[in-house]
Amino acid sequence: METGLTPTRLYMVLQKKFGVLNWWPMDKNYHMMNNSDPRFEIIVGAVLTQNTAWSNVEKALDNLKLDKALDVDSIMDMTLEKLEELVRPSGFFKQKAKRLKNLVLYLKSKYNGDLDCFFNRDFYTLREELLSLSGIGPETADSILLYAGGKPVFVVDAYTKRVCERLPVVGVNDVSSYDTVQRVFQYDLSKNFSDEKLTMVYKELHALIVELAKKYCKKKPLCSVCPLNNKCLFKKNLF
Numbered sequence: 001m002e003t004g005l006t007p008t009r010l011y012m013v014l015q016k017k018f019g020v021l022n023w024w025p026m027d028k029n030y031h032m033m034n035n036s037d038p039r040f041e042i043i044v045g046a047v048l049t050q051n052t053a054w055s056n057v058e059k060a061l062d063n064l065k066l067d068k069a070l071d072v073d074s075i076m077d078m079t080l081e082k083l084e085e086l087v088r089p090s091g092f093f094k095q096k097a098k099r100l101k102n103l104v105l106y107l108k109s110k111y112n113g114d115l116d117c118f119f120n121r122d123f124y125t126l127r128e129e130l131l132s133l134s135g136i137g138p139e140t141a142d143s144i145l146l147y148a149g150g151k152p153v154f155v156v157d158a159y160t161k162r163v164c165e166r167l168p169v170v171g172v173n174d175v176s177s178y179d180t181v182q183r184v185f186q187y188d189l190s191k192n193f194s195d196e197k198l199t200m201v202y203k204e205l206h207a208l209i210v211e212l213a214k215k216y217c218k219k220k221p222l223c224s225v226c227p228l229n230n231k232c233l234f235k236k237n238l239f
């Protein structure tokens with residue numbers, strides 16, 4: 001029996017099972033009606049999703065939308081107390097409100113809130129800048145860069161690490177290192193997909209891994225019905 005999968009093979013198998021997921025989820029109608037930039041919703045979502053379930057993030061985003069406040073200027077002008085109230089459902093709301101305030105202050109003071117100016121720069125400079133902001137770690141920075149900025153970078157989250165550890169994913173020897181996991185995925189995928197396709201593959205594969213982890217590879221895994229069970233070492237060791 002084959003055990004373990006390369007990132008490319010993992011992408012193929014998961015895509016066959018789940019199809020195209022078209023991440024990041026966002027409300028395009030809201031932005032059309034309010035003449036706001038949908039990429040900002042991704043930026044806010046990437047901050048709010050830290051240490052919480054996406055369903056809680058959606059509640060906070062709905063609050064911001066009801067207040068017509070899902071744009072740089074509205075969050076800039078809002079009091080911290082009001083912002084805390086709106087993002088409260090996402091948990092750690094005081095910390096997250098402060099992070100959002102810092103982020104919009106940075107976007108406003110350096111780029112006048114213009115996301116084209118912000119994203120239209122060298123990838124490494126942009127990433128360094130994001131990582132220098134309070135509360136923005138590699139996962140949040142890379143989510144913003146990939147899904148809002150369309151930059152070719154693979155996002156590693158706790159689900160990715162769990163799947164890598166259990167399958168395992170070929171080449172990932174240290175799941176505790178964000179950079180190592182990212183490097184293995186990017187090295188393998190960039191060998192097998194053209195530059196034009198790579199960003200789309202990074203977006204989809206991250207979404208597919210989240211789907212796998214939520215449906216099957218939970219903390220207590222549902223191996224008997226998992227689409228990867230004939231390739232997974234963890235499943236093999238259960239029996």
Ligand code: SF4
Nearest residue numbers: 217221223226232235
């Ligand atoms: S659910 Fe089980 S079989 Fe599927 S990837 Fe996770 S550990 Fe492997």
